[in-house]
Amino acid sequence: MRIRRILAAVIxxxxxxxxxxxxxxxxxxxxxxxxxxxxxxxQCKQGGxxxxxxxxxxxxxxxxxxxxx
Numbered sequence: 001m002r003i004r005r006i007l008a009a010v011i012x013x014x015x016x017x018x019x020x021x022x023x024x025x026x027x028x029x030x031x032x033x034x035x036x037x038x039x040x041x042x043q044c045k046q047g048g049x050x051x052x053x054x055x056x057x058x059x060x061x062x063x064x065x066x067x068x069x
Contacts, residue, residue: 040069048061
């Protein structure tokens with residue numbers, strides 16, 4: 001009977017730890033997609049976009065919508 005209680009506690013702890021890890025991964029992913037950073041015109045072109053210097057934005061590619069410095 002005591003072994004069953006210990007086993008149940010171990011399984012519950014592992015389940016809660018797993019939920020904590022998925023929550024941390026979600027928080028990290030949200031932080032990684034934060035505010036856009038400034039890129040140079042050459043970085044924009046290397047990422048497959050075009051540098052629109054009238055709006056100071058990179059259009060298309062990896063850096064789509066990010067400001068050009």
